[in-house]
Amino acid sequence: MTNGVEREQWGSKLGFILAAAGSAVGLGNIWRFPYITGQMGGAAFVILYLILVFVIGYAVMMAEISIGRKAELNAVGSFRKVKGGPWVLVGWMGVAAGFIILSFYAVIGGWTFKYIFASFTGLMQAGAAGEAGDYFGGFITNTTQVVALQALFMVTVVWVVYKGIGEGIEKYCKILMPALFILLLVLIVRSVTLEGAEAGLAFYMQPDFSKLTGEVFLAALGQAFFSLSLGMGCMITYGSYLSKDTSIPGAAAQVCVLDTLVAILAGFVIFPAVFAFGLEPASGPGLTFVTLPSVFSQMPGGSFWSGLFFLLLFVAALTSAISLLEVVSAYFIDELKWSRHKAAVTMGAIIFVLGIPSAYSLTGNLNIAGKGFLDAADFVASNVLLPLGGLFIALFVGWIWTEEARKEITNQGEKPFGLIVPWVWICRIVAPLAIGYIFFSGLKW
Numbered sequence: 001m002t003n004g005v006e007r008e009q010w011g012s013k014l015g016f017i018l019a020a021a022g023s024a025v026g027l028g029n030i031w032r033f034p035y036i037t038g039q040m041g042g043a044a045f046v047i048l049y050l051i052l053v054f055v056i057g058y059a060v061m062m063a064e065i066s067i068g069r070k071a072e073l074n075a076v077g078s079f080r081k082v083k084g085g086p087w088v089l090v091g092w093m094g095v096a097a098g099f100i101i102l103s104f105y106a107v108i109g110g111w112t113f114k115y116i117f118a119s120f121t122g123l124m125q126a127g128a129a130g131e132a133g134d135y136f137g138g139f140i141t142n143t144t145q146v147v148a149l150q151a152l153f154m155v156t157v158v159w160v161v162y163k164g165i166g167e168g169i170e171k172y173c174k175i176l177m178p179a180l181f182i183l184l185l186v187l188i189v190r191s192v193t194l195e196g197a198e199a200g201l202a203f204y205m206q207p208d209f210s211k212l213t214g215e216v217f218l219a220a221l222g223q224a225f226f227s228l229s230l231g232m233g234c235m236i237t238y239g240s241y242l243s244k245d246t247s248i249p250g251a252a253a254q255v256c257v258l259d260t261l262v263a264i265l266a267g268f269v270i271f272p273a274v275f276a277f278g279l280e281p282a283s284g285p286g287l288t289f290v291t292l293p294s295v296f297s298q299m300p301g302g303s304f305w306s307g308l309f310f311l312l313l314f315v316a317a318l319t320s321a322i323s324l325l326e327v328v329s330a331y332f333i334d335e336l337k338w339s340r341h342k343a344a345v346t347m348g349a350i351i352f353v354l355g356i357p358s359a360y361s362l363t364g365n366l367n368i369a370g371k372g373f374l375d376a377a378d379f380v381a382s383n384v385l386l387p388l389g390g391l392f393i394a395l396f397v398g399w400i401w402t403e404e405a406r407k408e409i410t411n412q413g414e415k416p417f418g419l420i421v422p423w424v425w426i427c428r429i430v431a432p433l434a435i436g437y438i439f440f441s442g443l444k445w
């Protein structure tokens with residue numbers, strides 16, 4: 001309940017799916033997935049990623065949505081309401097992860113502004129890949145500009161969260177997500193027809209399983225949670241606005257499939273081009289931002305398409321960032337009875353300040369034990385907090401809250417779910433063991 005008024009709900013089932021997919025599809029798919037795949041050696045990582053998404057990710061997503069829909073509260077409040085005790089800490093950990101992820105996410109979100117502007121104004125005439133790399137390097141080390149754009153991004157996020165669920169979040173996702181999808185398809189055609197693209201396709205599609213180390217497993221798990229927006233109560237929060245008669249297994253499946261599709265498509269744009277232009281697939285966070293301008297430079301009307309693409313990437317980033325701020329804000333709204341306005345503005349401001357070290361670290365001057373501040377924040381959130389959050393959520397529904405979860409997932413028995421028994425066992429045994437094992441064997445700074 002927000003201040004005695006009836007709690008807001010999504011306008012429709014489609015509204016929820018698009019908003020949840022809007023949360024899931026973001027920089028994680030188009031910026032993070034390609035560069036992590038590049039660092040982790042390509043196809044074998046991708047296969048592992050797919051398995052983790054559809055076995056563990058899907059199960060945890062249903063668990064989160066069911067907790068949220070039952071409790072109709074934020075991540076912390078939901079755990080308190082359905083069980084209480086130490087489980088509330090899982091919600092807390094989620095809110096903390098939200099602060100960290102959004103802090104650096106907004107920095108990358110700010111990059112998209114620069115690239116929209118530079119594309120449309122023709123400043124970024126990146127003919128050869130080397131030029132695109134120089135351009136990118138020059139841009140990210142200009143901290144004043146990067147922070148200004150990060151601020152602009154945060155202001156936009158706050159503005160949408162401020163407007164509330166149906167009016168803000170839902171409206172924007174409905175129109176712009178399909179556009180992004182179509183543009184990706186066009187880009188794939190351009191990328192795979194570049195001269196020398198085959199090597200990229202091989203890197204992306206021919207697995208070399210000798211590359212699978214513990215570190216690669218953890219990276220795949222972290223990427224799965226990050227990309228699906230899992231492990232920090234985001235889907236609990238979004239599930240809390242979901243109507244009681246929507247099918248949770250169906251909605252969760254659609255979100256998982258959409259999210260995965262976008263990531264895989266992004267890879268088909270990036271890797272053929274990376275190899276065609278002789279770039280280094282393991283070059284890190286700049287990969288997408290260096291590769292894409294080179295692809296666009298090979299297209300008629302490239303500046304226009306480039307601008308359009310980064311505009312849609314911005315929107316994808318925005319809908320994800322909104323969900324991160326929503327997790328944090330919903331806590332202050334539900335638990336501390338803050339107004340939505342106060343929560344969004346105050347938390348937005350704090351998260352902006354928290355992100356400044358990440359922005360500054362791009363100059364290479366702010367490292368924590370050898371990792372740049374941004375990379376370190378990402379690592380702690382994605383490879384530690386999210387997997388642990390997912391582990392506890394799985395344990396919770398697998399062992400403690402099983403009957404209630406079953407009821408919620410089948411809409412009190414009205415909508416039977418054929419995989420309910422495997423789902424319970426995945427939450428009970430498979431996910432906890434897999435996450436626990438991957439976490440302890442792969443954790444390497």
Ligand code: TRP
Pocket residue numbers: 023024025026027028029101225226227228229230231232234320321323324386
């Ligand atoms: N999934 C988003 C992306 O791929 C990022 C994101 C939004 C997220 N909400 C989240 C990540 C919650 C982890 C948890 O860009």
